[in-house]
Amino acid sequence: MRSYTADYVIVGAGTAGCVLANRLTEDPNIKVILVEAGERDRHPFIHVPAGFVRLLDHPTVTWRYHTQADAETSGRAILFPRGRGLGGSSAINGLLYVRPFAEDIDSWEQSGANGWNFGNCLPFYRRSETWTEGSSPQRGTHGPIQVSRVENPPEICGAVVQAAQKAGLQFVDDPNSDTRGPSIWYYQQTRDGRRRSSAARGYLRPAMGRSNLTVVTGLQVSRLEMNGTHVSGINGTTSADIPVQIRATREVILSAGVIGTPRLLEMSGIGDKDVLDNAGIKTRIALPGVGNNLQDHYVVRLGYRVRGAGTANERSHGLALAREMMRYVVSGTGVLTYSAAIVGGFAQTRLATRPDVQFVIAPGSFVAGRIGVLESEPGVSCGVWQMRPQSRGHVHLTSSEITAAPTIAPSYLSTELDRNTMVEGLKIGRRIFAQPEVARYIVDETVPGRQAETDEALLQYVRDNGSTVYHAVGTCRMGDDAMSVVDSEMRVRGTTGLRIVDGSVMPSITSTNTNATVLMLAERAADMIRLPMAEHAASTYSKESV
Structure with missing residues (x-):
């Protein structure tokens, strides 16, 4: 067995883990080991923005999870991508940077997460980003993550914007700073020139040269090492089946994500006693909220065949794709920079x-x-999701075997409001694409098709064709009641020496894309962890090559 020691051991080198590794090691007296089950972010499709569509079920850079089949979604086991490797899901997501509505964060405080309101969190959104168009009270310009506009959007995108305005939506220049009501706008990307600006690239890479940071890849953590209720380290196995033990003199920080974090807690005997009994795991700390409160956005798309407009479809096959690849290599522009x-x-x-x-x-x-395979004929698509779904699901182990995947049950469409909202959203999308500004390009609606005229037919299409938007959160929620897993400083209830910093702590899902908020969470958590450090003497640490 190999044994190592650090002040802080971070489990998971996804978005939050990369942020923490960077910020904590800014203090040269703090020693950190960052552990990742996957490997380094070397796959070329990670760094090419449009490459994400080829990674969503990749055998080495994702966990290849699927949801439990559910009658509400036509009995389908839905692909549930989670990043595996440095950068985590920030290395395979769609690069869309959208902050939530302020009231989304304010609701966290109202539900018992003391101090978690938008006013307190805004500085950490700003700290995480470099907005390429300059500083403002809302935007930051010195952060590790590069955020930029889409350059030279295709003509049909401008037509859609005009059509949406005709349909009653207000154009907003910057959705991450302007006041937002019903509105239409252009997405911003986490992109640095021609390359993805992932958490690994923005946060971890600049920190990897520090002598007080050790990054260990290919290490599958099997359980937490505990002395009573105190978590003192982790145990795991390398890809070569070598057992490893890493001791934390201060804290173990779980940043393994909405699936990995509750999974590791349950493997270690922390969770709901009935769930643990069912999986054959002895309960060490009863914490009934672990793995519950799973929330996600569920998306379904309208599709249209078009003519007279350049789309990604015809530019992504044959000689046209070869030309786009050359354009990307030479100038860093074109369809391969699309998110x-x-x-x-x-x-x-x-x-x-x-x-x-x-x-x-x-x-x-x-x-x-x-999303996945582009059609060969020209087309456009309009995805719709409900911003604040009521449906709640769970992630739980059913076996004590380390190789067994957990049950992932998002319970999409389990409430009437969620079902009705998706149908109404499709109707609004259709209304936009019926406006003359964009209708002049449209040949026909391909999905769900004009035969889906009734609410019942639209709902059936939603059940048959919807999927995750990769925004799952909430399985170790923050709060002050019996079902909360962490307190307002993300310390795991009933333990010492253990903290969770990732999207699993969100009490409720944010209305928009979640990656910007995970960056914020980790930035703020780093401050919470570092503030007491001045009171501590420099720790002793024996650094070994892992």
């Missing part, structure tokens, strides 16, 4: 008093309307 969408929007259905659906509109269309 998951170019135009975004917030709309308010008749069921809500504020915007409750978000649009992801792309100059490209996918086979069967599901």
Whole structure:
């Protein structure tokens, strides 16, 4: 067995883990070991923005999870991508940078997460980013993550923006700083020139030369090392089946994500006793909220065949793709710099008093309307998701075997409001694409198709074709009640020496894309961890080559 020691051991080199590794090691007296089950972010598709569509079910850079089949989604086991490797899901996501509505964060404080309101969090959103168009009270210019506009969007994107305005949405120049009601706007990307600006690239790479940071890849953590209720380290196994023990003199910090973090807690005997008994795991600390409160955005797409407009479809096959590849290599422009969408929007259905659906509109269309394989003929797509779903699911182990995947049950569409909101969102999307500014390009609606005219038919399409938007959160929620897993400083209840810093601590899902908020969470957590450090003498540490 190999044994190592550090002040802080971080489990998971995803978005939050990379932030923490950078910020904590800014103090040269603090020794950190960052542990990742995957490998280094060497795959070329990670760094090419459009490459994300080829990574969503990749055998080495994702965990290849699927949800539990559910009748509400037509009995399908839905692909549930989670990044595996340096950068985590920030290395495979759609690069869309959208902050939440202020009231989303304010609701955390109202639900028992003391101090977690938007005013307190805004400085940490700013700290994490370099907005390429300059500083403002809302935007930052010195952060590790590069945020930029989409350059030279295709003509049809401008037509969609005009059509949405005709349909009643207000154009917003910067959705991350302007006041937002029902609106249409262009997405911003976490992109640095031609390359993805992932957490690994922005935060971890600059810190890897520090002598007080050790990064260990290919290490699968099997359980937490505990002395009573105190967590003193981790145990794991390398890809070569060599057992490893790493001791933390201050804290173990779990940043393994919405699936990995509750999984590791349950493997270690921390969780709901009934769940642990079912999996054959002895309960060491009863914490019933572990793995519950799973929330996610569920998306379904309208698809349109178009003519007279350049789209990604015809530029992504054969000689056209070869030309785009050359264009990308020479100038860093073109279709390979596109992210998951170019135009975004917030709309308010008749069921809500504020915007409750978000649009992801792309100059490209996918086979069967599901993101992955682009159609060969020109097309555009309009994805719709409910911003604040009521559905709640869970992530739980059913076996004590380290290789067994947990059950992932998001319970999409389990409430009437969620079902009705998705149908109403599709109707608004159709209304936008019926406006003359964009309708002049449209040949036909390919999915769900004009035959889906009734609410019942639209709902069936939603059940049959929807998927995750990769925004899952909440399985170790922050709060002050019996079902919360961490307190307002992200310390795990009933333990000492253990903290969770990742999207699993969000009490409720933010209305928009979640990566910007995970960056904020980790930045703020780093401050919470570092503030007491001045009171501590420099720790002793024996650094060994791992």
